[in-house]
Amino acid sequence: MSDLITPQGRQAVSAILFDKDGTLLEFVSLWGVWAKCLLERFGAHLNSRQLTLQPETIPSLFGTVHNEGGNITDYDRNGPLAMGTMADLYAILAWQGYLQGLSWAETMEIVDLCRKEADAMMDEMRPVVPLPGLTRFLEEARSHGVPMAVVTADETDAAEKHLRWLGIRDYFSEVIGTDQVERGKPFPDMVQLACSRLGIDPSGVVVIGDTNGDMRMAKAAGAALAIGLPGSASDDEVSNLLSDADVIVRTYEDLSVGRPGK
Known part of the structure; x- marks a missing residue:
């Protein structure tokens, strides 16, 4: 020993x-990039359905700090992005769609599509x-x-x-x-x-x-x-x-x- x-x-x-x-x-080099992409893609998919992910609510979803350009610069060490499972994060996003009138099934489908888009970007960038x-x-x-x-x-x-x-x-x-x-x-x-x-x-x-x-x-x-x-x-x-x-x-x-x- x-x-x-x-x-x-x-x-x-x-x-x-x-x-x-x-x-x-x-942490931010990887998950800040991933979370920004996931949130942006989810917002875009909501917009295509004439719904909106309100900018002022975005930092509170995963416990993130954003600069003026929208990039994530810091995070709550005891918040969802740091401590939650992937399923937790996806459920948090899905809840936003559900609150705006989408069915749970539809909003989960949107989240899954956003996950694939974010993962593809990460595979290309490898920001570690x-x-x-x-x-x-x-x-x-x-x-x-x-x-x-x-x-x-x-x-x-x-x-x-x-x-x-x-x-x-x-x-x-x-x-x-x-x-x-x-x-x-x-x-x-x-x-x-x-x-x-x-x-x-x-x-x-x-x-x-x-x-x-x-x-x-x-x-x-x-x-x-x-x-x-x-x-x-x-x-x-x-x-x-x-x-x-x-x-x-x-x-x-x-x-x-x-x-x-x-």
């Missing part, structure tokens, strides 16, 4: 489990950016024989694709999406499933994530340590965003892996 070395000390670790979005890759210091940290953990897995609110197939785009899929023994478990974050199911497949006890794992849902998932599973990566959140926001974290670091440069006691 190796040690994970943090600014607060050392922790013996049998495996490291990572959230994906905002933890392995920059790894967090600073990530590759160095993954390589160091692998060199010390620490098993690693991904536990994400995204669906497994999409997560696998994004990891391949980043060129880091081979670092992970398992990729667990929310579609593989009965309950997503903050429940412990994904950690438990990952540990079962890795053949280890949750009490020996470290969970790294960027939302308090990740931290609560770790606590519920009995993980050894929950590490929060707050990204661009201000110091004043961090205590609320990651209130259940054991350790908070700004970058992977603050983390390393070494031999016990070395």
Whole structure:
């Protein structure tokens, strides 16, 4: 067993489990682009039916911050885009169509079409950016024989694709999406499933994530340590965003892996 070395000390670790979005890759670079496309396509399809997605309501749908050009520049770390499943996001959009008089079946068909259009654009653009210091940290953990897995609110197939785009899929023994478990974050199911497949006890794992849902998932599973990566959140926001974290670091440069006691 190796040690994970943090600014607060050392922790013996049998495996490291990572959230994906905002933890392995920059959240806005991927999901800001995807959400903007999805919302724009949904608005266009409503307009073709003489209906309107009101501009003032758009930020509240997924919990996003938009600049004057309509691009998404930030997001609520505890909001739907960060914490919700894909089914949650699609249901939020479908509800907007239903409120304006469309049948649930018709509005779900529109959402599915928008999803395909947004996914096609993403496949072409591949707008993924790894967090600073990530590759160095993954390589160091692998060199010390620490098993690693991904536990994400995204669906497994999409997560696998994004990891391949980043060129880091081979670092992970398992990729667990929310579609593989009965309950997503903050429940412990994904950690438990990952540990079962890795053949280890949750009490020996470290969970790294960027939302308090990740931290609560770790606590519920009995993980050894929950590490929060707050990204661009201000110091004043961090205590609320990651209130259940054991350790908070700004970058992977603050983390390393070494031999016990070395």
